[in-house]
Structures are given as structure tokens and as C-alpha cells.
Amino acid sequence: MNEGTPSHGRDHSPVLRALTVVAGLALLPYAWMLGQLVIGGVQQLSWSFLTEAPRHSGRAGGILPIIVSTLAILGVTLAAVVPVGLATGVVLCELSRRHAALGRAIGSSLDVLAGVPSIVFGLFGNAFFCVTLGLGFSLYAGGLTLACMALPLFVRTVDTGLRQVPEDWRRGAVALGMSRTAVFTRLLLPAAAPAVGLGVVLSTGRALAETAALVFTSGYVDRMPDSLHDSGRALSVHIYDLTMNVAGAERNACATALVLITLIGFINGLTHWLGNRLLARGIKA
Amino acid sequence: MALVSGAVLFVITAFVLREAWPALSEVGASRFLRDRAWHPTEGSFGLSPMLVGSLASSLGALLIAVPVGIAIALACHFQASERTALRCQRLLGICGGIPSVVYGYWGLTTLVPLVAENHPPGTSLLVSSLVLALMIMPTVALTSRAALARVPSAHVHGGHALGLSRDAVALRIALPGARSGVLSGIVLALARALGETMAVLMVSGNIVQVPGSVFDPVRTLAANIALEMAYAMGGHRAALYASGVVLIIIVCGLMLVAQCLTRGHHE
Numbered sequence: 001m002n003e004g005t006p007s008h009g010r011d012h013s014p015v016l017r018a019l020t021v022v023a024g025l026a027l028l029p030y031a032w033m034l035g036q037l038v039i040g041g042v043q044q045l046s047w048s049f050l051t052e053a054p055r056h057s058g059r060a061g062g063i064l065p066i067i068v069s070t071l072a073i074l075g076v077t078l079a080a081v082v083p084v085g086l087a088t089g090v091v092l093c094e095l096s097r098r099h100a101a102l103g104r105a106i107g108s109s110l111d112v113l114a115g116v117p118s119i120v121f122g123l124f125g126n127a128f129f130c131v132t133l134g135l136g137f138s139l140y141a142g143g144l145t146l147a148c149m150a151l152p153l154f155v156r157t158v159d160t161g162l163r164q165v166p167e168d169w170r171r172g173a174v175a176l177g178m179s180r181t182a183v184f185t186r187l188l189l190p191a192a193a194p195a196v197g198l199g200v201v202l203s204t205g206r207a208l209a210e211t212a213a214l215v216f217t218s219g220y221v222d223r224m225p226d227s228l229h230d231s232g233r234a235l236s237v238h239i240y241d242l243t244m245n246v247a248g249a250e251r252n253a254c255a256t257a258l259v260l261i262t263l264i265g266f267i268n269g270l271t272h273w274l275g276n277r278l279l280a281r282g283i284k285a
Numbered sequence: 286m287a288l289v290s291g292a293v294l295f296v297i298t299a300f301v302l303r304e305a306w307p308a309l310s311e312v313g314a315s316r317f318l319r320d321r322a323w324h325p326t327e328g329s330f331g332l333s334p335m336l337v338g339s340l341a342s343s344l345g346a347l348l349i350a351v352p353v354g355i356a357i358a359l360a361c362h363f364q365a366s367e368r369t370a371l372r373c374q375r376l377l378g379i380c381g382g383i384p385s386v387v388y389g390y391w392g393l394t395t396l397v398p399l400v401a402e403n404h405p406p407g408t409s410l411l412v413s414s415l416v417l418a419l420m421i422m423p424t425v426a427l428t429s430r431a432a433l434a435r436v437p438s439a440h441v442h443g444g445h446a447l448g449l450s451r452d453a454v455a456l457r458i459a460l461p462g463a464r465s466g467v468l469s470g471i472v473l474a475l476a477r478a479l480g481e482t483m484a485v486l487m488v489s490g491n492i493v494q495v496p497g498s499v500f501d502p503v504r505t506l507a508a509n510i511a512l513e514m515a516y517a518m519g520g521h522r523a524a525l526y527a528s529g530v531v532l533i534i535i536v537c538g539l540m541l542v543a544q545c546l547t548r549g550h551h552e
Contacts, residue, residue: 015455016360020360020364022356024360026356027373088289088291106290115476115477119510122510123510124297128300151290151293211482215511243386253390264379264382264384268379272375
């Protein structure tokens with residue numbers, strides 16, 4: 001990819017060199033930020049921090065109920081987004097082969113959806129899930145709102161994965177007289193499996209990073225949720241609340257941020273691994 | 286089910302519009318722009334100071350993130366070794382995935398005190414632009430890098446064959462060739478900056494005013510919704526949904542521009 005690097009040993013390129021220095025400097029603030037979070041967070045992090053409930057509005061104690069709420073919201077999100085997104089991805093891929101215009105219309109509406117600000121999803125989630133559907137401030141409402149947010153990303157990933165299925169495979173399946181259902185369950189679904197995995201991981205990352213859409217849907221309550229109808233506080237909302245509304249909880253906010261970033265870093269690694277597998281499969285096919 | 290997914294955008298717009306309707310029909314859309322101040326409980330609905338706040342902080346962020354992001358893309362593509370470029374790309378991917386509250390937390394605990402030493406209170410337009418710039422720089426850099434990679438290599442090799450310097454190849458051939466891709470990345474980044482809520486809310490001071498300098502506190506449209514939704518009732522709540530409609534319109538417009546740019550590129 002790096003065109004022009006070899007062969008020109010003595011070629012002077014002052015502008016490119018200056019740009020490289022700028023680029024290197026530009027990465028420093030990120031290192032500064034991550035460094036501070038790790039240093040500040042590690043001091044505070046302990047087993048009891050992960051396994052206790054918060055006390056004094058989060059100034060002391062741990063984040064166990066918050067981790068549980070986060071996972072519950074995530075579960076609701078994935079339970080909603082995987083079936084709907086998978087179906088959409090399959091149909092979108094088929095549509096764009098037959099009715100290109102309709103396929104493109106759905107695709108572009110999803111692209112716009114991907115750009116809608118999270119606070120607007122929060123407004124929508126509050127009006128639709130909390131009020132109209134009567135779910136109130138609950139893990140259900142939060143998870144379903146996030147599902148709407150993660151949908152475009154998931155559909156696009158599945159769609160891209162399915163496009164890598166070679167045309168010959170489909171023709172072969174039709175030539176063998178396989179029914180359309182069989183083509184779907186025996187051919188497309190297994191072929192799309194890594195893409196679905198990648199979509200799940202990407203959606204999880206997106207959902208974990210979200211705050212604004214959750215404040216008015218799943219709410220602020222920091223005790224252990226009894227059921228999915230209960231309100232619960234996600235990790236990101238906890239960081240926000242500790243930083244803005246609770247004086248003297250900065251170190252716990254930092255430690256929570258470290259937990260969240262570690263989770264997201266782990267998910268990022270998983271994305272990479274799945275992405276590479278998907279690529280390898282595409283090449284093999 | 287695919288239709289359901291396709292319809293989600295319209296359902297969301299419809300619901301936000303429905304909730305905003307009392308405000309739009311009684312107050313009238315024009316007063317949202319003409320009223321000077323934002324006192325929704327006293328019948329004054331001016332969104333313009335917050336619109337200015339949103340635009341100023343986002344454009345400030347672009348001013349920093351665009352040149353630097355393109356510099357990163359050019360350096361990765363033309364100067365760095367393949368391994369370094371790949372690492373840089375992964376690092377940017379991770380930085381782009383860091384939650385906005387974390388950027389906000391860091392901005393509030395590190396940048397704000399730094400600015401406050403000379404220009405109290407510190408929570409300001411400047412810091413919100415800086416934090417936004419950090420958040421959108423990975424987007425600009427990654428989309429620009431991808432656009433540079435799509436420039437036909439024959440063009441680049443042709444430049445080399447003509448004896449052009451690497452600077453000239455990078456700046457005069459590759460960058461103009463990647464223009465539409467780079468631009469659509471910038472538009473996407475702008476959409477993200479305008480819609481960003483939590484990070485900006487934490488560092489911008491949230492005073493409704495047209496800022497006189499970069500050290501003045503501002504409040505953005507998105508932050509306003511997040512701040513007031515908790516206690517808003519009746520007409521006030523509807524007014525907040527109306528500002529949500531404004532955000533949807535702006536961002537949808539930007540996304541469509543970005544789509545046109547990329548489509549123009551492929552054809």
C-alpha cells in the first residue's frame with residue numbers, strides 16, 4: 001500500500017516528513033489520556049471494587065450492580081438486533097441483486113440512521129419505549145433504544161459478509177435443486193456466520209460506549225436491578241454521573257472508565273480477530 | 286423485517302416530530318430562530334445561541350482535526366512502513382471507539398484546569414472544540430487513508446515515472462484524486478461533532494449565550510436536550526423535541542451530502 005517508500009532513498013520530501021512529525025505529535029494526546037486513566041484507575045481498582053455495590057452515591061464501594069445492568073442492557077440489545085439485523089442483511093443482499101433501487105433505498109436510509117445523534121435516539125426511546133409502549137425507565141427500554149442505534153452497523157456488516165459468498169456457490173446450489181430455504185440455512189447462514197459474529201462484536205462496542213441514549217431510557221438508578229423491567233445504570237452513565245453530579249468521586253469515575261476501556265479494548269481485539277478470519281475465508285473461497 | 290429496519294429512521298423522525306408538534310404548531314417554527322433567549326417556561330424559545338454554540342464548537346474541532354487527520358493519513362500512506370501504518374491504523378480505530386464520556390471525563394479533569402489557570406472558568410468553547418477534535422480525528426484520518434488507497438496506483442506510478450518528487454506525488458496527485466472520499470469523511474466527522482452530547486456537555490460550561498471569545502462557556506443544542514429533559518414538562522418538553530428535530534434535519538442533510546460525495550466518486 002505504501003506507494004513511493006522504496007527505491008527513492010535520496011529523494012527529499014520535506015513536506016511529507018513534516019507531516020509525519022505532525023502525525024506523530026497528534027497521537028500524543030491520546031497517549032496522555034490513556035496514560036492518566038490507567039495510572040489513576042489502577043490505584044483504585046481492586047477485586048472489591050468489582051464485586052461491591054456503590055456507597056455514598058458512588059464515592060465509595062464498587063460497581064457490581066452497574067456491571068450487571070450494563071450486561072443486561074447489552075443482552076436486550078443483542079437479542080433484538082441479531083434476528084432483525086440478520087434478516088435485514090440477508091434481504092438487503094438479495095434485494096440489491098434483484099431490485100437494486102429498493103435495496104439502495106433501504107441501505108441509504110440505514111446509513112442516515114447511523115448518523116443520527118445519540119441524544120435523538122434518547123428522545124425517541126423515551127417517547128416510544130418508555131411512554132408509548134409503557135416500559136417506563138427500564139433495562140428493556142434502554143436495550144431496545146440501543147438496538148435501534150446498533151442496527152445499521154450490524155446490517156452493513158452482515159450484508160458485506162454475504163456479498164463475499166461467491167456467485168458460483170449459489171448457482172451450484174440451485175443446480176443441485178436445493179430449495180430456497182435450504183440455500184439460506186445450509187449455504188448463506190454458515191457463510192455469513194463470521195460476519196454475524198463480527199456484527200455482534202461491533203454492536204457490543206457501540207452499545208457499551210453509549211451514554212446519551214441511555215440517560216432517559218434505562219435511567220440512573222444504581223442499585224441491583226431485580227428484573228429487566230427495573231431501571232439500571234450503565235457503566236458509561238455511571239462515569240458521567242460520578243464526574244458531573246457527585247463531588248469527590250473522581251477516582252472512582254477514573255477506575256470505572258478504566259474498566260469500560262478495558263472491556264472495549266478487549267472487544268476491539270475480538271473484532272480484529274474475527275475480521276481477519278472473515279478476510280481469510282473470503283480469500284479461500 | 287428488512288422493511289422494519291428500513292422504516293426505523295422514519296419511525297424515529299415521526300415520533301420525535303409528533304412529540305415536538307405542540308411546540309411547532311403553537312409557537313411556530315420561525316420563533317425558534319427569531320427569539321433572542323431560551324426561557325421555554327416563560328414563552329421564549331430562541332435556539333439560535335445554542336445553534337451558534339453547536340456550530341462554533343464543531344467548526345473549531347474541524348479546524349484542528351481536518352489538517353491533522355489528513356497529515357496522519359498522508360504520513361501513514363506515503364511515509365511510514367507498512368507495519369507502522371497498520372499499527373497506527375489500529376490505534377486510531379481504538380481511539381475512535383473510546384466512549385465519549387471518557388473523553389469528557391479527561392477533558393474536565395485535565396484540560397479544563399489547564400485552561401482555567403489563565404482564563405477561568407476553563408469550561409469553554411475552546412476545550413469543547415479540543416475534545417471534539419480528539420474524538421473526530423480518527424474518523425478523518427481513517428476515511429482519508431481509505432480514500433488515498435483507492436486512488437488508482439497507475440496515477441501515482443505515473444507521477445513517479447515523470448520524475449516528480451514524493452511530495453508532489455502525495456500532494457498534487459494522490460490528495461486531489463482522493464478529494465471526494467476525504468470530503469465525505471469530513472462531512473461524517475462534522476455530523477458526529479454536531480450530534481455529540483455527553484463529552485461536550487461535560488466541558489463546555491453550558492451557559493446559553495453567543496460566545497464572545499473562545500474562552501467563554503457555551504451550550505450546544507444536543508447538550509441542552511440532555512440537560513433539560515430530566516425536568517421538562519409540557520411545552521418545554523415539546524420545545525426540546527423540536528430542537529431534536531433541528532438536529533435530525535442538520536445531520537440528515539450532512540449524511541446525504543456525504544452519500545452524494547461517495548457515490549460521485551464511484552461513478
